[in-house]
Amino acid sequence: MPGSKNVAITNRLLTSLPQKTKKDLLPYFTTVELQFGDVLYEAGGPIRHVYFPDDCLVSLLTTVDANRAAEVGLVGNEGMIGVPVALGIDVSPFLAVVQGRGNARCMKTADFRREFRNSAALQSVLFRFTHLLMTQVAQTAACNRFHVVTQRLARWLLMTRDRVHANEFVLTQEFLARMLGVRRVGVTQAASALQKLKLISYTRGNITIIDPSGLEAAACGCYEAVKELYAK
Amino acid sequence: MPGSKNVAITNRLLTSLPQKTKKDLLPYFTTVELQFGDVLYEAGGPIRHVYFPDDCLVSLLTTVDANRAAEVGLVGNEGMIGVPVALGIDVSPFLAVVQGRGNARCMKTADFRREFRNSAALQSVLFRFTHLLMTQVAQTAACNRFHVVTQRLARWLLMTRDRVHANEFVLTQEFLARMLGVRRVGVTQAASALQKLKLISYTRGNITIIDPSGLEAAACGCYEAVKELYAK
DNA sequence: AGTATTGTGTTCGCTATCGCACACAATTGC
C-alpha cells in the first residue's frame, strides 16, 4: 500500500458526499492498486475492508458449487465493495474479484462502520447504492433466465464500458465465460457473431467496442433498464 | 381493512423486536387479508405501504418485457415487503404479487419511515433482512443460470414449504410456470418427474410434498445454501 | 343437465447450449 494519498478521488459515491463528511473519512483511507484477479472477498468469507473504486472494476459472483459461479453484480467507481457492512453484516455472500485493475480507496471495516454510524450523508448515499445493487442483481437473475448468450455478452460489455469509461478493455474469452457462466466456446461464438455485425472487434485478450449504440440494440433490455436507474 | 387488531402477530421480524419498539409500531398497523393474485407493487411503481406477512406469501418478480417475468424473491412471515423503504427508496423495482393468501400487517410508507428512523432495533432487524433478500436474489440469479427446471421446481416447493409451514399448497402449474419463468409444459414435465419419484403428489391446482428430504436431494444446492443463511 | 372455463397431459419440430476433443496461433520463458 503505497502512501500515495494525494491522487484525486474519482469514486462517485465519495465525490457526492458533503465536504465535511469526506474530510472525516479521509484519514482512514489508504489507496490501493488492485490487480486483475485479486480476490477481495471469498464467498462466505469475512469482509475485512471496504473498497471505493476510483478506476478499477470489481465483479461480484455467486457460486453454486466448487467450479461454477456466475457474476451477479459489477461495481466500478459508481459504487462500493462491501455493501453488507452498511447493513451491519461483515460476511460477504459473494466472491468479489477484481476484473479491471486500478486504484481504490480502502478502509478497515471497523473504521468504516464507526464513521458510517455517525454520518447520515454517508448512510443515505450507501443505502441508495445498496438498492441499486439489489436491482442490478435481480435484473441479472431475470436476464440469466430469458436471454441468449449473445445478448448477455453485449449487455456485459456495455456495463463494463460504462464503468471503466473506455471502449477498449483487456480480457480473455475464458474470463468472460466465467463471468457469464457459460462455456468458453459459447463466448467465442457470441463474440464472433457480434464482430461479424461490426459491433465489436477483438484480438487475443482484448476487446474493442466499435459501435456502442449498435451493441445496445444487440443487447437485451436489461442493460437499459438498469442503466436508467443508475442515471438517477 | 377490518379492524381485527387483536390477532396475534406471528411475523418473525416483528416478534423479534423489543417490546417497546413493538408497542411504538402497533398503532400504525392495520391488519389486511391479502388474496391470491393481489398486486402489492407494480414493477417501477410507488411503495405506498409496507407489509409484514403473518401467514401469507408474497413473490417478488423482475420483468424483462411485457409478458415475461421471473421470480427473484419469496417472502413469508420471516420478512417484509417493501425493503427499499428501509433504504430510503419508495419505488419498487419488483412486481410484488401475493402467492399465498393470508394476513399481513400493513403500514403507510410515511409512518414506517418515521418510526424506522427512530428505532435502532427496527433498523438492525430490517437491514439484516435486506441482506438476506439480496443473498436470495443473487442465489436465484446463479440458479437460473445453471440448474434445470426439475431442480428449480424442487427448490421452489421447498422454499414455499418453509414459508407457509405446510406440506400442501394450492397452486396451478400455470402459476408455477410464471414464477419459474418457463413454459407451463415444462412444469408439467418436471412435476410429473418428481411425482414419479414419490417426492410430491399433485392434483388439479394442488401440490403436496410427500418426501421433504427426498425433495431436497432432488433440488439444487441453492435451496440449502439460502436456507442456512436464513437460519441465523 | 349442459355448457364454458380452467387445469393438465402429450406430441412435434426447432434452437441454444452443453461437454468434449482437437487444431492452430500468439505469446512467454528459458
Added chain:
DNA sequence: GCAATTGTGTGCGATAGCGAACACAATACT
C-alpha cells in the same frame, strides 16, 4: 531460437427447453 503456455476457432453428438397445437379431465356457471 525453441518449448511451453495461453488464447481462440471448429466440429461432433447429446439434451433441455422452446413455441405451437391439440386432447382430455375436472370444475364452475346458470
